[in-house]
Amino acid sequence: MASAPSLEFWFEFGSTYSYPAAEQVERAAKEAGLALAWRPFLLGPVLKGMGINDSPFNVYPVKGRYMWRDVERLCARAGIPFRKPTVFPRNGLPAARIAILGADEPWGPDFMRGVYRANFAEDRDISDAALLADILRRSGAEDPDAVLQASNTLETKDRLRRQTEEAQARGIFGAPSFLVGEELFWGGDRLDQAIEHAKRQH
Amino acid sequence: MASAPSLEFWFEFGSTYSYPAAEQVERAAKEAGLALAWRPFLLGPVLKGMGINDSPFNVYPVKGRYMWRDVERLCARAGIPFRKPTVFPRNGLPAARIAILGADEPWGPDFMRGVYRANFAEDRDISDAALLADILRRSGAEDPDAVLQASNTLETKDRLRRQTEEAQARGIFGAPSFLVGEELFWGGDRLDQAIEHAKRQH
Numbered sequence: 001m002a003s004a005p006s007l008e009f010w011f012e013f014g015s016t017y018s019y020p021a022a023e024q025v026e027r028a029a030k031e032a033g034l035a036l037a038w039r040p041f042l043l044g045p046v047l048k049g050m051g052i053n054d055s056p057f058n059v060y061p062v063k064g065r066y067m068w069r070d071v072e073r074l075c076a077r078a079g080i081p082f083r084k085p086t087v088f089p090r091n092g093l094p095a096a097r098i099a100i101l102g103a104d105e106p107w108g109p110d111f112m113r114g115v116y117r118a119n120f121a122e123d124r125d126i127s128d129a130a131l132l133a134d135i136l137r138r139s140g141a142e143d144p145d146a147v148l149q150a151s152n153t154l155e156t157k158d159r160l161r162r163q164t165e166e167a168q169a170r171g172i173f174g175a176p177s178f179l180v181g182e183e184l185f186w187g188g189d190r191l192d193q194a195i196e197h198a199k200r201q202h
Numbered sequence: 203m204a205s206a207p208s209l210e211f212w213f214e215f216g217s218t219y220s221y222p223a224a225e226q227v228e229r230a231a232k233e234a235g236l237a238l239a240w241r242p243f244l245l246g247p248v249l250k251g252m253g254i255n256d257s258p259f260n261v262y263p264v265k266g267r268y269m270w271r272d273v274e275r276l277c278a279r280a281g282i283p284f285r286k287p288t289v290f291p292r293n294g295l296p297a298a299r300i301a302i303l304g305a306d307e308p309w310g311p312d313f314m315r316g317v318y319r320a321n322f323a324e325d326r327d328i329s330d331a332a333l334l335a336d337i338l339r340r341s342g343a344e345d346p347d348a349v350l351q352a353s354n355t356l357e358t359k360d361r362l363r364r365q366t367e368e369a370q371a372r373g374i375f376g377a378p379s380f381l382v383g384e385e386l387f388w389g390g391d392r393l394d395q396a397i398e399h400a401k402r403q404h
Contacts, residue, residue, distance in 0.1 A: 050262050060252050062375045066388055073395065173264045186268060189391045193275065 005201040006035040007194060008179040010167055011112070012043040013092025013099070013126055015175040016057075016071045019116040021188035022176070023080050026109050032195045038108055040099035041167040042092070042160065043175050049168060055089050071120075074188070081121040090119055091127040097151040098132060100160050102141075110139035207382070207403040208237045209396060212369055213314070214245040214377040215294025215301070215328055218259075218273045221318040223378040223390035225282050228311050234397045240310055242301035243369040244294070244362065245377050251370060257291050273322075276390070283323040292321055293329040299353040300334060302362045304343075312341035 009025045011018040029036035047053070057064035068084055075082035095115045102108035114135035118124040124131055129148060136144035150156060167177075171184050178185040178194035180201065185194040211227045213220040231238035249255070259266035270286055277284035297317045304310035316337035320326040326333055331350060338346035352358060369379075373386050380387040380396035382403065387396040 050264065060375065062252065062373055066373060066375065066386060069386070070388070070392075077395070171264055171268060173262065173268065184268060184271070186272070187391075189389075190272075193279070 005180070005198045006037055007032075007198050008037045008039050010039045010041055010172055010175060010177040010179065012041060012175040013095045013115050013119065014055075014089035015043060016067060016088075016120065017074075017188050018176040019082075019120045020071070020074050020078055020080055021191060022112055022116050024078065024188075025191060028191055028195055032199055034195065034198050038099065038103040038112060039163065039167075039179075040096045040103070040112075040160070041164045041172070041175075042096060045164050046168050046173060050173065058088070075120075081117070083121055083123050085119055085123045087125070090125065092119075094127050094129065094151065095132060097156050097160055098136070098147060100163060101147060101150055101156060102139075105141070107136065107139040107141040111135055111141070114139055207400045208239055209234075209400050210239045210241050210381040212241045212243055212374055212377060212379040212381065214243060215297045215317050215321065216257075216291035217245060217377040218269060218290075218322065219276075219390050220378040221284075221322045222273070222276050222280055222282055223393060224314055224318050226280065226390075227393060230393060230397055234401055236397065236400050240301065240305045240314060241365065241369075241381075242298045242305070242314075242362070243366045243374070243377075244298060247366050248370050248375060252375065260290070283319070285323055285325050287321055287325045289327070292327065294321075296329050296331065296353065297334060299358050299362050300338070300349060302365060303349060303352055303358060304341075307343070309338065309341040309343040313337055313343070316341055 007025075007029050009021070011022055026036060052059075057067045072082055072084070092115075099108070099112055099115070102111050115126050115132070118131060118135065119126045126132070133144040133148055136147055141147050170179060170182065172179075172186075174186050176188055178190060180194055180198040183197055185191075185197070209227075209231050211223070213224055228238060254261075257266075259269045274284055274286070294317075301310070301314055301317070304313050317328050317334070320333060320337065321328045328334070335346040335350055338349055343349050372381060372384065374381075374388075376388050378390055380392060382396055382400040385396075385399055387393075387399070
């Protein structure tokens with residue numbers, strides 16, 4: 001895999017548009033023969049660094065109304081279940097700390113997708129430890145409680161903070177984003193272009 | 203054509219992403235058997251109504267840097283010439299007043315595309331009357347000076363103002379946008395979905 005061109009998928013669990021992207025990215029990367037790196041980060045600090053303190057979808061209701069309809073349409077087209085969550089954006093911090101531990105684990109991808117489905121198809125509180133343990137279990141993690149505990153260590157918190165700083169440093173300002181080397185693609189609708197770009201790097 | 207399902211293309215001459223969309227929309231609508239309505243409006247007043255007083259691409263430099271690269275890539279993929287303009291956003295008001303007169307004229311589509319190319323491929327000042335007269339001439343308008351004069355009447359100014367109010371009233375908050383009935387699609391990358399939606403209305 002070391003020589004396969006790599007696609008980095010940068011995502012935030014509170015982000016609506018990251019949900020269909022998270023459902024599609026693994027298969028798309030596999031079909032293209034690309035190594036996929038799951039890169040969780042926190043969008044909140046990135047937006048705060050730009051002077052934005054709430055989701056633009058909340059700040060601008062006309063934009064929010066459109067976004068919900070657009071995501072509903074995108075999911076319907078892709079055959080992905082969707083239910084508008086009663087809370088938005090949800091706190092994705094605990095899940096992101098687990099995700100950073102799981103990015104290279106066999107249970108990682110199923111965990112990521114499980115959290116998104118809990119948020120955007122099942123309308124559940126993704127900051128709830130019992131729910132996260134349950135998703136870990138269903139994703140094949142051998143010891144969900146140990147993972148939860150490790151996710152709360154200073155070391156893990158620092159890793160997520162550094163990864164969020166890396167997102168900022170590399171020009172990321174929204175989620176989902178894709179990086180192929182330093183070439184940035186923003187939005188789930190740029191997945192195809194990111195993959196084409198990565199294939200040309202061969 | 204009265205019974206053909208209709209695709210409305212809402213655009214602003216200062217908008218970067220409207221440029222490749224304007225280059226592609228007519229052929230795409232024709233291939234799909236859709237009647238196309240060119241709907242110029244002013245994005246400035248719409249954004250002001252949301253409390254936004256400059257292009258978000260200027261307000262957030264990280265977003266602006268990405269946008270220019272993204273538009274460059276989009277144009278390259280589509281084989282459309284692109285040169286980053288030295289002024290952004292340019293004043294599209296005089297061109298929009300002409301466009302509202304030309305939306306149903308034989309010279310309309312070529313005029314729209316000519317203005318976009320002047321802005322985003324030739325780096326020219328699209329508020330310049332001599333340039334606009336030249337684009338009108340090259341687009342086949344019989345009496346460019348008469349069109350310019352008509353574009354400056356109170357009646358035309360009112361038509362553009364009302365069309366901009368209509369954009370707001372129908373939920374438009376950015377450009378380009380597509381409307382199929384009251385179903386809104388925002389962004390050039392939603393053109394295919396708008397067309398699919400329109401075809402299903404048959």
